Amino acid sequence: MNTRPAKPQETIFVTTPESIPERGTLSPPTAPGTGDQTAGYAAPSEAPNGLGVELQDLHAHYGQQHAVRGVSLTFASNKVTAIIGPSGCGKSTLLRCINRMHEEIAGATATGRVLLDGRDVYEQGLDVVSVRRAIGMVFQKPNPFPTMSIFDNVAAGLRLTGTKGVDLRERVERSLVGAGLWDEVKDRLGSAGAGLSGGQQQRLCIARTIAVEPDVILMDEPCSALDPIATLRIEELIDVLKARYTIVIVTHNMQQAGRVADSTAFMLSGELIEVGPTSQIFTKPDDDRTEQYVSGRFG
Amino acid sequence: MRGREVPVETRHQFREELLRIEEAALEGLDMVVHALELTTTALDGQDARHASLVIGGDDRIDDRYLEVHESILSLIAREAPVATDLRTVAAILHTIRHVERMGDQCVNICKLIPLAGNEPPVHTAILGRIDEMSQRLRLQILDAKRCFSERNLALADVVARSDAQINRLNREIFQIALEVGNDFDTREWAMHMMLVARCLERIGDNAVDICEQVAFVVTGKFREFSDASHPNIGRSSGDAPWRGV
Amino acid sequence: MSELVPISPRRRRTDLIMRGIFAAGTMLALVPLGFIIYYLLRRGLGAWSWHFFTSDPTGRFLGDPGGIKSAIIGTILIVVLATAIAVPLGIGVALYLVEYGKRGRLANIVRYFIDVMTGVPSIVFGLFIYIVLILSGGFGGFAAWKGSVALSLLMLPVVTRSSEVVLELVPNGLREAGLALGSPRWRLIGRVILPTALPGLVTGSLLAVARAAGETAPLLFTAFAVNATTFNIGQQMNSLPIQIFNDVRQAQDRIVDRAWGGALTLVVMILLATLVARLISRRSHSA
Numbered sequence: 084m085n086t087r088p089a090k091p092q093e094t095i096f097v098t099t100p101e102s103i104p105e106r107g108t109l110s111p112p113t114a115p116g117t118g119d120q121t122a123g124y125a126a127p128s129e130a131p132n133g134l135g136v137e138l139q140d141l142h143a144h145y146g147q148q149h150a151v152r153g154v155s156l157t158f159a160s161n162k163v164t165a166i167i168g169p170s171g172c173g174k175s176t177l178l179r180c181i182n183r184m185h186e187e188i189a190g191a192t193a194t195g196r197v198l199l200d201g202r203d204v205y206e207q208g209l210d211v212v213s214v215r216r217a218i219g220m221v222f223q224k225p226n227p228f229p230t231m232s233i234f235d236n237v238a239a240g241l242r243l244t245g246t247k248g249v250d251l252r253e254r255v256e257r258s259l260v261g262a263g264l265w266d267e268v269k270d271r272l273g274s275a276g277a278g279l280s281g282g283q284q285q286r287l288c289i290a291r292t293i294a295v296e297p298d299v300i301l302m303d304e305p306c307s308a309l310d311p312i313a314t315l316r317i318e319e320l321i322d323v324l325k326a327r328y329t330i331v332i333v334t335h336n337m338q339q340a341g342r343v344a345d346s347t348a349f350m351l352s353g354e355l356i357e358v359g360p361t362s363q364i365f366t367k368p369d370d371d372r373t374e375q376y377v378s379g380r381f382g
Numbered sequence: 383m384r385g386r387e388v389p390v391e392t393r394h395q396f397r398e399e400l401l402r403i404e405e406a407a408l409e410g411l412d413m414v415v416h417a418l419e420l421t422t423t424a425l426d427g428q429d430a431r432h433a434s435l436v437i438g439g440d441d442r443i444d445d446r447y448l449e450v451h452e453s454i455l456s457l458i459a460r461e462a463p464v465a466t467d468l469r470t471v472a473a474i475l476h477t478i479r480h481v482e483r484m485g486d487q488c489v490n491i492c493k494l495i496p497l498a499g500n501e502p503p504v505h506t507a508i509l510g511r512i513d514e515m516s517q518r519l520r521l522q523i524l525d526a527k528r529c530f531s532e533r534n535l536a537l538a539d540v541v542a543r544s545d546a547q548i549n550r551l552n553r554e555i556f557q558i559a560l561e562v563g564n565d566f567d568t569r570e571w572a573m574h575m576m577l578v579a580r581c582l583e584r585i586g587d588n589a590v591d592i593c594e595q596v597a598f599v600v601t602g603k604f605r606e607f608s609d610a611s612h613p614n615i616g617r618s619s620g621d622a623p624w625r626g627v
Numbered sequence: 628m629s630e631l632v633p634i635s636p637r638r639r640r641t642d643l644i645m646r647g648i649f650a651a652g653t654m655l656a657l658v659p660l661g662f663i664i665y666y667l668l669r670r671g672l673g674a675w676s677w678h679f680f681t682s683d684p685t686g687r688f689l690g691d692p693g694g695i696k697s698a699i700i701g702t703i704l705i706v707v708l709a710t711a712i713a714v715p716l717g718i719g720v721a722l723y724l725v726e727y728g729k730r731g732r733l734a735n736i737v738r739y740f741i742d743v744m745t746g747v748p749s750i751v752f753g754l755f756i757y758i759v760l761i762l763s764g765g766f767g768g769f770a771a772w773k774g775s776v777a778l779s780l781l782m783l784p785v786v787t788r789s790s791e792v793v794l795e796l797v798p799n800g801l802r803e804a805g806l807a808l809g810s811p812r813w814r815l816i817g818r819v820i821l822p823t824a825l826p827g828l829v830t831g832s833l834l835a836v837a838r839a840a841g842e843t844a845p846l847l848f849t850a851f852a853v854n855a856t857t858f859n860i861g862q863q864m865n866s867l868p869i870q871i872f873n874d875v876r877q878a879q880d881r882i883v884d885r886a887w888g889g890a891l892t893l894v895v896m897i898l899l900a901t902l903v904a905r906l907i908s909r910r911s912h913s914a
Binding site for chain 1: 465
Binding site: 182184187189211212213214215216219220222224226227228229230239240242243244245288291292295 | 729730731798800801803804805806807808809810811814815818819822823825
C-alpha cells in the first residue's frame with residue numbers, strides 16, 4: 084500500500100513502532116555568534132517525511148451551529164499552509180477536525196473526509212490515539228504540564244501513549260534540539276517546565292509534539308500569546324521544521340502568514356473562499372472578499 | 383460588493399494618506415503640463431526668458447518627486463500595504479519617476495533654445511510639426527493623469543494611439559531635417575529641432591508608461607503598450623518576462 | 628480640565644463610620660469563638676496530664692476515672708478507615724463529573740444528589756447504618772468499621788464537592804495538550820490531572836476529615852463505645868466524641884473535667900489537621 088520512499092518508521096495508523104533505528108548523528112550546537120542560522124537545530128539526515136493532508140467536503144457542527152461548511156482543501160507535504168480569516172470564520176474548528184480534537188467537545192460533530200496520505204482519519208474503527216500521534220498540535224497558550232520537569236514534559240507524549248522501546252534520553256534530546264531549545268535547557272532538564280519564559284514554554288510544547296514523531300503538525304495561533312522576538316524565533320523554527328513535517332498554521336496575523344507560509348487559505352463564515360500561493364494572495368487575490376480582508380477593509 | 387452587505391471601512395487614515403500621496407504625484411503631471419506650455423511658448427518665440435523660467439521651475443518638480451518618494455517609503459514601513467494597495471503604491475513610485483523625467487525633458491528642450499541662434503530661420507514644416515507634437519502631448523499628459531485617477535483603461539488606449547502619432551511626427555521631422563539644405567545656420571537649427579522633437583517623443587513615452595502602471599494596478603499584470611521591439615499600438619506584446627506568478 | 632481636590636471632611640467621616648461598623652460586626656462574630664476557646668482552655672487544660680493521655684477510661688465512678696487513650700486511638704482508627712473509604716470514592720465521583728459526565732443528564736442528577744447528601748443530618752447516616760448493618764442481623768452487632776462507614780457517608784459529599792471544584796480548576800489547556808498527544812483519557816487523568824490537582828484534593832480531603840472527626844451521632848448507633856483500647860475494627864470501639872458525650876452527663880466533677888479535656892484534645896487534633904491542609908496548599912501555590 085505504501086508507495087512513499089522508504090522511511091525507517093512507519094506512522095500509518097494503529098501500528099506502534101517497535102524501535103527507532105538510528106536516524107543519523109545529532110549535529111553539535113554551533114558556537115554562538117558564528118552566524119549559522121541553523122545553530123542548535125539538528126540537520127535532517129534523511130529525506131523529508133511529512134505527509135500530505137486532504138480535506139474533502141468537510142462539515143463541522145457545534146450542535147445546531149454550522150461552523151465549517153463543505154471545505155475541500157489540500158495541504159501539500161513538507162510545506163507550510165496558513166489559514167487566515169476573521170474571528171469566528173471556523174479556521175480553528177477546521178484545524179481541530181484534522182486531528183479529531185473537535186469531537187472532544189460535547190455536542191460537536193463532523194462529516195466529510197480527512198485523508199492523511201490517502202487514508203481517512205475518520206474511518207470506522209480507527210484508533211483515534213494513532214491519528215493524534217501522526218498529527219500533532221501546538222496550541223495558542225503554551226501548556227506545558229506543570230507537575231513535570233522539562234525532561235518529563237518532552238517525554239510525556241511517549242509515556243502517555245504507552246510507547247515502548249524508545250530511548251527516552253536520546254529522543255528528548257533530539258526533540259529539544261529540533262525545537263531550538265536544547266542549548267538553553269540542557270543543564271536543567273530536571274527543573275520544572277513551568278519555570279520558562281513564554282517563548283521557551285511554547286518551544287517546549289513544540290518539542291513535546293515532535294517527540295512522538297508525527298507527520299503533520301497543526302498550530303493554532305502559536306504566537307498570539309508571545310512577544311515579537313519570541314514570535315520571530317518560532318517562525319524561524321517553523322521554517323526549519325517544514326523540512327521534516329507538514330505544517331498547517333492558523334493565524335490572525337497576516338504578516339505572519341506572509342512570512343512563514345508557502346500557501347495561504349482564506350476562510351469566511353465557515354467557507355473556504357480562496358487558496359493559493361502566499362505571494363499571490365497578498366499581491367493579486369482572485370476573490371473580492373479576500374482582497375477586502377487582506378487589505379484590512381474588514382475583519 | 384454584489385449584493386453582500388457593505389463592510390465597515392477600516393484603516394481610514396491609511397486610505398486617506400494613500401489618496402493624498404496619489405494626488406500629490408498626479409499634481410506633478412499638472413506641473414509638467416505647465417512646464418510644457420512655457421516650453422512651447424519659448425520655442426515659438428525663441429524666447430530665452432521663458433526658457434529660463436522652465437529651467438528654474440524644474441526644482442518644484444524635483445521637490446515633488448522627493449516628497450512623494452519619502453511619503454511612499456514611510457507608508458510602506460508603517461502600514462504594510464498588500465494586494466491592490468500594494469500595486470497602487472508601486473505604480474505611484476513609478477509614476478512620480480516618470481513625472482520627474484518629463485520635467486527633465488522640458489528642461490533639456492529649453493536648454494537647446496538659446497543655442498538655436500537669435501535670428502532663426504522659419505521652417506514651417508518643422509516648426510508646424512513641433513507645435514502639433516506639443517499640443518498632442520499636452521492632451522496626452524492630461525489624459526494619462528485622468529487615466530490614473532479614474533483607473534480608466536479606455537483612456538490608456540487613447541494615450542497609446544496618440545503616442546503613435548507623436549512617434550510618427552518625430553520620424554517625419556527627422557526626415558525633413560536631413561534634407562533641409564546647405565546653409566550652415568539652417569542645418570544647425572534643424573539639428574537642434576530634431577533633438578527637441580526627440581525630447582518631446584520621450585515625454586510621450588513617459589505618459590504611456592504611466593498608463594501601463596494603471597493597467598498593472600487594475601489587472602495585476604504588466605503589459606507593454608508599445609516599445610521599440612513592438613511598434614504596433616494597442617496590441618498586447620504578451621506578458622513581460624518578469625511578470626510574477 | 629478635571630480638578631484634583633482633597634478629600635472632603637464629610638467623606639472622611641462617612642468612611643470612618645463604615646469602617647467602624649464593619650469592625651464592630653467582625654468583633655461580634657468573633658466573640659462566641661473567643662468564649663469557646665477561653666472555656667475550652669480554662670476547663671480543659673486542667674485535665675491534661677501524662678496519665679490523661681496514656682490510660683484508658685476505667686468506667687469507675689469513684690476513684691481514678693482514667694484517661695482517654697482508647698478514645699484517641701479509636702477516633703484515629705475510625706476516622707482513618709472512613710477516610711480510606713470516602714476519599715477515593717469521592718475523588719472518583721468528582722472525576723466522573725468533571726472528566727466524563729460534564730453537563731450530561733446523569734452527571735447533573737448525581738450532582739443534585741450529592742448536594743442533597745451534604746444537607747442530611749449526621750444522625751440519619753448513623754441510623755441508616757444501624758438499620759442496614761446492625762438490625763438486619765446479617766453483619767453482627769456494633770463495630771468500629773460500621774462507624775467508619777457511617778462517617779464515610781458523611782464525608783463523601785464534602786470530598787466530592789471540593790474535589791470537583793479543584794478538578795475544574797485544572798486548566799483545560801492541559802487536557803487538550805494531553806489528548807492532542809494521543810493520550811487515552813484515563814492515562815491523562817492519572818498522569819496529568821490528578822498530579823496537578825493533588826494539593827487541592829488533599830486540602831479538601833483533610834477538611835472533610837476534620838469535619839468527620841468530631842461527629843458524634845453516627846457513632847452512637849454504630850461503633851458504640853467500650854472503655855478498653857482495642858485495635859479490632861470488628862468490635863465496638865471508643866471514640867472521643869462518644870467519650871465526651873458520656874462523660875459530660877456524669878455527676879462527678881473529675882469525669883466532667885475529663886470531658887472538657889477530651890473536647891480540647893479533639894479541637895487540637897482538628898486544628899492540626901487543618902493546619903497541615905493549609906501548609907500543603909500554600910506550598911503548592913508558591914511552587
